[in-house]
Amino acid sequence: MSPVLLGDEHGISVVDFKFFLDGSAQQEVADAILDSFKRIGFVYLVNHGIPGDKVKSMFDWSKRFFALPLEKKQLAPHPPGGTHHRGYSVPGQEKVSQHVYDDQELKGIRENAPDVKESFECGWEENAGMPNIWLPEEVLPGFREACNDFYWTCHETELQVLRAITVALGISEEHLIPHHKGHDNQLRLLHYPSVPVEDLEQERIKRIDAHSDFPSITLLLQDDVGGLEVEDPNHPGQFRSAPPVKDALVVNAGDFMMRWSNDVIRSTIHRVRAPPGMKTEDNMVPDRYSIPYFCAPEFTQVVECLPGTYSKEKPPKYAPISAKAYVMQRLSATYEP
Numbered sequence: 001m002s003p004v005l006l007g008d009e010h011g012i013s014v015v016d017f018k019f020f021l022d023g024s025a026q027q028e029v030a031d032a033i034l035d036s037f038k039r040i041g042f043v044y045l046v047n048h049g050i051p052g053d054k055v056k057s058m059f060d061w062s063k064r065f066f067a068l069p070l071e072k073k074q075l076a077p078h079p080p081g082g083t084h085h086r087g088y089s090v091p092g093q094e095k096v097s098q099h100v101y102d103d104q105e106l107k108g109i110r111e112n113a114p115d116v117k118e119s120f121e122c123g124w125e126e127n128a129g130m131p132n133i134w135l136p137e138e139v140l141p142g143f144r145e146a147c148n149d150f151y152w153t154c155h156e157t158e159l160q161v162l163r164a165i166t167v168a169l170g171i172s173e174e175h176l177i178p179h180h181k182g183h184d185n186q187l188r189l190l191h192y193p194s195v196p197v198e199d200l201e202q203e204r205i206k207r208i209d210a211h212s213d214f215p216s217i218t219l220l221l222q223d224d225v226g227g228l229e230v231e232d233p234n235h236p237g238q239f240r241s242a243p244p245v246k247d248a249l250v251v252n253a254g255d256f257m258m259r260w261s262n263d264v265i266r267s268t269i270h271r272v273r274a275p276p277g278m279k280t281e282d283n284m285v286p287d288r289y290s291i292p293y294f295c296a297p298e299f300t301q302v303v304e305c306l307p308g309t310y311s312k313e314k315p316p317k318y319a320p321i322s323a324k325a326y327v328m329q330r331l332s333a334t335y336e337p
């Protein structure tokens with residue numbers, strides 16, 4: 001195995017991103033990432049550029065935030081409706097799943113068991129269209145600054161991953177980089193509380209039901225509890241475990257990237273289930289913390305299929321669409337009115 005490709009977790013490549021960041025094997029790393037994206041829509045990156053101490057510190061902030069009493073967390077309430085995606089959501093507020101799409105058309109919404117998780121979301125501080133919703137500073141001093149700092153740290157890695165996609169496709173980075181200034185990204189802190197194993201196994205409750213992400217790419221940091229599962233694109237309905245890999249960032253492509261790449265890159269359905277073999281003495285599944293960072297193109301951008309993803313024989317499947325129109329359409333279907 002090459003030093004670039006470190007391994008494979010149920011078909012998801014584990015790639016050492018160091019050789020892209022230091023420039024020593026950019027093409028090889030880029031090709032390995034695109035190969036995994038084409039096959040399954042996910043890749044693990046180690047040496048991803050987000051410093052380990054910052055990752056640890058953000059998980060610590062997340063734990064401190066969620067450990068606050070409910071009435072404190074509700075001082076930063078996520079607004080009702082799905083278009084202002086900021087602040088704190090109590091367990092069960094979000095209905096992520098259940099969108100049944102056929103091409104671009106929403107075919108229906110399935111009712112399912114509730115997702116038992118709580119979350120906090122923030123975006124770019126200057127985003128007038130979607131302002132952040134913070135706790136009063138004295139409730140958790142330093143939290144706001146830590147989130148903002150982490151937001152822009154993740155943006156650096158986002159740009160490098162997007163660059164890798166352009167290298168692999170053999171196209172100018174002008175096709176992806178200027179579209180991603182970080183202004184419409186979303187940093188989410190997620191906490192799945194400890195629940196009885198049986199409730200998860202019997203599907204009376206869920207951690208997060210099967211869904212695909214909709215922006216360009218998602219960077220996901222997860223703790224070592226596990227439970228993430230990714231659908232086998234060749235066998236719909238069959239899921240494989242995407243276990244935590246030490247110090248690795250999980251990167252997955254979203255529906256928007258799939259459309260943008262004329263379906264060359266896959267956006268794959270995934271979910272979080274009971275972690276295999278993990279339970280406490282009283283048959284509880286441990287808490288799980290994860291930090292996804294959703295990377296969206298600037299809302300003002302209109303995108304059409306990337307060059308290198310279509311030809312005379314395989315014409316573009318999708319008409320140009322503005323990022324805002326696309327994302328808003330998807331967001332508003334995610335929350336209960």
Ligand code: CA
Nearest residue numbers: 212213218270
């Ligand atoms: Ca997701």
